[in-house]
Amino acid sequence: MLFKVIYESxxxxxxxxxxxxxxxxxxxxxxxxxxxCIISVLAAVNSLERSIKDGFEELGSDVVIVDVFPWxxxxxxxxxxxxxxxxxxxxxxxxxSAKLKMPHKSAYAVYVDGRTIKYQNSSVEGAFILxxxxxxxxxxxxxxEKGRYFTNNEYNTASNKxxxxxxxxxxxxxxxDPVGKSVKLFGQKFQVxxxxxxxxxxxxxxxxxxxxxxxxxPTARKFLETEGKHRFSVGKIxxxxxxxxxxxELKDALRGTxxxxxxxxxxxxxxxxxxxxxxLNSVIDSVFGVVYIAGGLIGVFALIxxxxxxxxxxxxSVKERTNIIGIKKALGAKNYVILLEFxxxxxxLCVVGGIIGLGLVQxxxxxxxxxxxxxxxxxTKYMIIGVLCSIIVGxxxxxxxxxxxxRMDPVxxxxx
Numbered sequence: 001m002l003f004k005v006i007y008e009s010x011x012x013x014x015x016x017x018x019x020x021x022x023x024x025x026x027x028x029x030x031x032x033x034x035x036x037c038i039i040s041v042l043a044a045v046n047s048l049e050r051s052i053k054d055g056f057e058e059l060g061s062d063v064v065i066v067d068v069f070p071w072x073x074x075x076x077x078x079x080x081x082x083x084x085x086x087x088x089x090x091x092x093x094x095x096x097s098a099k100l101k102m103p104h105k106s107a108y109a110v111y112v113d114g115r116t117i118k119y120q121n122s123s124v125e126g127a128f129i130l131x132x133x134x135x136x137x138x139x140x141x142x143x144x145e146k147g148r149y150f151t152n153n154e155y156n157t158a159s160n161k162x163x164x165x166x167x168x169x170x171x172x173x174x175x176x177d178p179v180g181k182s183v184k185l186f187g188q189k190f191q192v193x194x195x196x197x198x199x200x201x202x203x204x205x206x207x208x209x210x211x212x213x214x215x216x217x218p219t220a221r222k223f224l225e226t227e228g229k230h231r232f233s234v235g236k237i238x239x240x241x242x243x244x245x246x247x248x249e250l251k252d253a254l255r256g257t258x259x260x261x262x263x264x265x266x267x268x269x270x271x272x273x274x275x276x277x278x279x280l281n282s283v284i285d286s287v288f289g290v291v292y293i294a295g296g297l298i299g300v301f302a303l304i305x306x307x308x309x310x311x312x313x314x315x316x317s318v319k320e321r322t323n324i325i326g327i328k329k330a331l332g333a334k335n336y337v338i339l340l341e342f343x344x345x346x347x348x349l350c351v352v353g354g355i356i357g358l359g360l361v362q363x364x365x366x367x368x369x370x371x372x373x374x375x376x377x378x379x380t381k382y383m384i385i386g387v388l389c390s391i392i393v394g395x396x397x398x399x400x401x402x403x404x405x406x407r408m409d410p411v412x413x414x415x416x
Contacts, residue, residue, distance in 0.1 A: 009344035016317060016345065024349075027313045030306030031353030031390065032360065038299020039386045040361045043378035045295055047365075049288045051374045053281060061277050063139055064251055066092065066238035066258065070273040071280050085271045086262075088238035090217070090226065093133065095261045096240065102253040103243040107136040108217065110226050111235040117213055118184040119172040127168060127185075127213050131220025139241040142209060147179040147194030150216050154193075158218035162190040166198035167210040185213065186223040251276075303389065306353070307397045314346050314401035325405055326413025339406035346398020347391055354390025358383055 016024070066088045093108035100106075109132040117127045134155045136142070144163065154161050162185065169178045169192075178192045196209050220226055224234050242250040251274050258272060318325075325338055358378070365376040 006340065006344055009341045010348055012341065012345060014348070023313060023316070027309050027349060028353035028356060030309035031303075031350050031393065032306075032357035034299065034303035034306035034393070035354045035357030035386050035390060036360045036364075037302040038296065038389065039358060039378060039382050040364060041295035041299055042292065042385075043361060043365060043382050044368075044376055045288060045291050046379070046382070047374065047376040049284060052284055062242055063276070064240045064242075064254060065275045066240065066254075067273050067275055071275040072283065082273070085273075087236045088272070089236065090133075092258065092261060093238055096238070096254070096257060099261070100240070100254060100257045102250055104240055104250060104254075105135060105138045105243060106238065106240045107139045108133045109136060109237050109239070110217065110220055110224060111207070111237070112224055115185065115213070117168065117172065119178075119181065122172045122174075124168055124171050128165075128208065128211050129185075129220070129224070130207070130212050130214045131217045131224065131226070132214070133217045136239075139239040143197035144194045145197040146177070147192070149194065155216045155218060158216065158222055160188055160190045160219060161193045161216070163194040163196060163214040164192055165196050165208070165210045165212040165214075168213060169195045185215075190215070303393055306350075307393045310346060310349055310353075310394065310397040311401065313349070314342060314398050315404075317345070318342060318401045318405045321405075322408065322413050325408055326410045326415075329408065329410035330414065335406040338408075339402045342402035342405050343395065343398045346402070347394030350390040350394030350397065351387065354386055354393075358386045361386075 018024075068085045068087055069082045088108070090108050093106055097106050109130060111128065111130050113126060113128045115127045115129050116123055116125045118124075134150065134152070137149065145166070147163070149163070150159075150161055153159075162183065164172070164178055164183075172178065172183065173181070178195055181192050182189045183192060184190070196212065196214070199208070199210050217226070226234055226236075240250065240254055254274060255270065259270065262271060264271065328338065361378050365378060369376045
């Protein structure tokens, strides 16, 4: 009996939708806009958050990065205090490798942009140059798709060898294979020995390897001011990765070792910062937590407007079918049957509107993704949330009209 009532209620709901097209359109529009607002905002914020975190994750969640500025603070608040600190040096890297007793792997890298790289008549201006120590791939997730990595001999002799990012390789060589060919960099010839795997567009990547020109650190020392004390001459990063211990344990041991290397007295404060991706993720979570709440409130208000429109339509539907309700009750229909009939009709109305709204979300996010360098998408979780919101809104919007219909006196209803 219950399934029969639900089935008939669904059929009546679709008949009502079809019979009153304009009224149904206006009702569905309110719910569709409400679902579109709440799901599109949540999905867009989630996609943006995921994109930012993915960009930071390339550093490695367990890698400790020695830098001048702490990542957990606003750099503008104590800028001059941190700007006076000496940047991490190659000497720091060598001594950490020798003195840090806790199992680890470390690498040192320098970077600078604004260089021009040429191949025959093609050139790329403003190229990003990365010069790293030999163990860089052991602490950073860098994939070489074509060719190979530097050999020990090439590294130690500072050979003019280069590994190109995917985007740089495409711009210089188009469809040709770059491996084995020579390019001009720093006014000298460099042989291309490899091409990195394409990462794709993500404006939040800490290092855009697609636009990177990668050389060894000894080679970089020949052309760049790597030993300069001025922190703006060349960017410097020191990476330390734990092998069989946690990042927190490594940070404690690394702090003591680095203080000893820099000969800091017990009373002196650290003149360096030890950063991890987890610190950035905490900041991101706190910021986006507020954005999620704000987006959710916008969506809730939009759903309330849609709910009012559906409730209004259900009151009209009850009024139109008052005579039929009276006949059903006179023939023995229970109150719960009438209640369920209108409640199911309201839910069906909202679910249809919700599905339309979810379709609009997918369409708009797809269009936005094609324009911006970030992939926006609505995950299955948000699609389910959208349907559940539609069901809840339908139950709330249809409850009072359904109760009104179920409590009608059959005689009065037939007379009306």
